[in-house]
Amino acid sequence: MRRNKLSNAIILVVLAVLFILAPLLYPNQSVPFQMMAFMTLAQGVNLLYGFTGYLPFGYVGFFGSGAYGVSILVLLLHWSVIPAVIGGGLFAVVVALLLSPLLRLSGAYFSIGSLAASEIVYYVVSNPNMQNITQGPYGVNLAGIYDPNTSYYAMLVILLIFTAVVMYVKNSTFGMSLLAIKEDPVSAAMAGINVVRRRVAIWLASAFAAGLVGAVYGWYVSVFYPSSVFDLTISIFAIVFTLFGGGGTVLGPIVGTIVLYGLYNTIGVSSPQYFQLIYGLLIVVLVMFLPQGLTSLLKRRGINVP
């Protein structure tokens, strides 16, 4: 346990240093910003998938809810930025609460159900009749709060918080109970675990992560459209990064994001069509041959992965 605490502290410090230095060393700040955003989203997917087995294809729905949450709170209710960002995260939590009956589904049915649900949220937000609230399909302009530097560090804080949340879950009885539920809900219930309440709790926590990331993303870019913040690619990226690195670990989503998002920024930008092909193949190969991700290669050799 003590060794876990030490390695967890090291991970947090390395992440903080890496992303504080990145804008100084790399000319384009938005690349490390997006990397942090995807890393946090991957940890959010990790909370849900890694500990309960639910794979949320519609995860982007919470991201978009967070972004639109901020826009509504800032433009309509004139909140200041930080409370609006937290409020944006809570928007996603409310959406997740409404969608919590999805947890009655399992496996592929849940994945498809959550995908459909995120499309519903997208069509509600982008509906022209919603123009008074969401600007409908015409996009949102938050130029009044535009502040790339502060929002960059806000994203870093959120990344560190949710990395720490994953660390807590992984090393706590709460996390053990989630793994028990993932394995066998019936014997978990017989072990005295309130299966429904725990599933909903981790679902809401996972949605809160995506909502906050979406909210800070909205703040950072300050101009966005429903099609850009409900883009399915965001879900796919977060899921693939998690699967690639390995769910149920702290390090998996971090490694997955650094490797694959790094790859995306080298070949994905110059020849995106090949990149999508590679991603598609990667999902198939991972699910078939390495469902526990890269970190499972170490685990199989008996190495403890934080």
Place this chain on the structure above:
Amino acid sequence: MSHDSLLNVDQVVKRFGGFTALNGVSLSLKKGEILGLVGPNGSGKTTCINVISGLYSPDGGEVSFHGRSIAHVPMFRRALLGINRTFQIPKPFKALTVRENVEVAGSYVGQRRRVVDDPIDFVGLSAFADGSASSLTSGQQKMLDLARALSTGPELLLVDELAAGLNPQELDTVAKKLTFLASQGVAMIVVEHLLGFVNQLTEHVIVMNEGREIFEGTLSAAAKDPQVVAVYLGQSEVNARDDRH
């Protein structure tokens, strides 16, 4: 229905579609009492345990524990109330170690008095405590099921075919452990095919067939009961033939 009973099952009915798995089953159990539930395959023994443990809710009748109705109380809450079980096919949490399996179950029940201080030691798995639950043999997995159930400090333990697949020596050890638990006040319903094992535990059996109780009394009396003999007749003939060879 007696007032001092821990568990009362009264005229419980359970249907699956058109099939009636339990057709008016009643039984009651006192603290520290062991009840053997026997009968041919498909007679409703496991369904009965599933209804008492909360995996199924009954379509009719009443289940009460300490005099309070629990027929529609969810499973996890029954575990917290002091009802627990083992499974016919053991279900360890394979992603966790043996110790974590027991800890996670024990962590929700608060300060309830446990009959055994160290369930892992009690079932003889101390040597494997820090290993993964997935590395246990199926016999050991059954013992882990028992240890996990015990870590919740049950007053009522439902034991579903714990003995199947164990060798005679292991059977004897398990029977002694269950007898010890009963002597400490744990009431038990033991579903079992091995009648010798049941005989070691208790005099009190219920024989079930097609969702009904056809006999209640001692095992030796059951062997003389015409209805019970009729139910087991096919099997007795097979046994007789085996004996001749």
